[in-house]
Amino acid sequence: EDKVVQSPLSLVVHEGDTVTLNCSYEVTNFRSLLWYKQEKKAPTFLFMLTSSGIEKKSGRLSSILDKKELFSILNITATQTGDSAVYLCAVLANQAGTALIFGKGTTLSVSS
Amino acid sequence: GAVVSQHPSRVICKSGTSVKIECRSLDFQATTMFWYRQFPKQSLMLMATSNEGSKATYEQGVEKDKFLINHASLTLSTLTVTSAHPEDSSFYICSASGHPSSTGGLNTEAFFGQGTRLTVV
Numbered sequence: 001e002d003k004v005v006q007s008p009l010s011l012v013v014h015e016g017d018t019v020t021l022n023c024s025y026e027v028t029n030f031r032s033l034l035w036y037k038q039e040k041k042a043p044t045f046l047f048m049l050t051s052s053g054i055e056k057k058s059g060r061l062s063s064i065l066d067k068k069e070l071f072s073i074l075n076i077t078a079t080q081t082g083d084s085a086v087y088l089c090a091v092l093a094n095q096a097g098t099a100l101i102f103g104k105g106t107t108l109s110v111s112s
Numbered sequence: 113g114a115v116v117s118q119h120p121s122r123v124i125c126k127s128g129t130s131v132k133i134e135c136r137s138l139d140f141q142a143t144t145m146f147w148y149r150q151f152p153k154q155s156l157m158l159m160a161t162s163n164e165g166s167k168a169t170y171e172q173g174v175e176k177d178k179f180l181i182n183h184a185s186l187t188l189s190t191l192t193v194t195s196a197h198p199e200d201s202s203f204y205i206c207s208a209s210g211h212p213s214s215t216g217g218l219n220t221e222a223f224f225g226q227g228t229r230l231t232v233v
Contacts, residue, residue: 042118042205042227043156088155099146100207102155 002027006089006103014111017079021106023089024071033072034100035063036088043088046074079110115139116208118225125196125232133191133228135206142208145189147181150203150227162189196232204228 007022025033032050036043047056049065049072056063060079065072076083086107090100115138125131135145144163148156160181162168168181178200180192189208193200205227 042224045223099158099161100156102157104155107153 002091002093002101004089004091004101004103006087006106008106009104010107010109012109012111013079015080017110018075018077019079019108021074021076021087021089021108022071023073023103025089025091025101026070027091027093027101029093030067031092033065034090034092035072035074036090038086038088038105046087076108079108081110081112084108084110116142116206116223116225118206118228120228121226122229123231125230127197127232128195130192130194131196131230133193133204133206133230135189135191135208135225137187137208137210140208140210141186142189142210143186144209145183146207146209147179147189147191148205148207150205156205159191193230196230198232201230201232204230 004023004025011019013019032048034048035046037046046061047063049056049063052065052067060077061074063072063074072089074087086105088105089103092100117136117138119134123131144161146161147159149159150156158171159174159179160168160170162181162183164183164186170176178194180194181189183189189206191204206225207223
């Protein structure tokens with residue numbers, strides 16, 4: 001059975017800290033891995049990773065995929081209170097038109 | 113990027129009534145649309161996969177007679193919650209997948225509608 005596992009499930013840090021969120025997966029016919037940020041509405045797309053070892057960056061956020069070890073990390077540096085959210089990892093497998101398989105998410109709380 | 117629009121964003125209805133939620137792909141042809149449901153503090157759960165012009169495929173445990181899905185065109189899918197009950201109150205989200213050539217090469221599985229928060233009273 002395909003599955004996506006995120007850790008930790010929740011995390012509390014102080015502003016300015018750096019955090020690393022983990023996502024491991026076991027899926028058949030992996031295509032890509034996606035990270036989303038979800039506040040009180042629909043998820044917002046952050047990154048899509050398809051190739052191993054290539055870091056994607058957007059401001060203070062970065063992510064990388066290891067297809068050999070079947071995991072990805074999402075890094076957030078110099079965290080701000082606005083980073084508080086649920087971060088979802090999802091994997092796209094099989095052929096086009098297949099739904100994403102989501103992890104349970106990591107709830108990040110950044111205190112000032 | 114590809115845009116998926118979902119409407120309404122919030123709806124309150126009485127128990128026993130039906131509610132229709134629309135999901136539109138605004139700038140590409142969506143051959144497949146997905147409907148998810150999310151309970152508080154939980155991740156997204158796939159309800160059904162909808163292919164244009166054919167019947168939707170429902171996930172195990174999702175009642176197809178209660179959650180009617182119609183995907184009549186390449187830009188519109190609708191989810192109708194029939195005879196709604198308070199336990200149907202949830203956050204419903206759609207996403208759309210299109211043929212790469214119609215989306216400028218973007219992988220449209222990456223984009224969601226804004227979500228609909230349904231409250232049944």
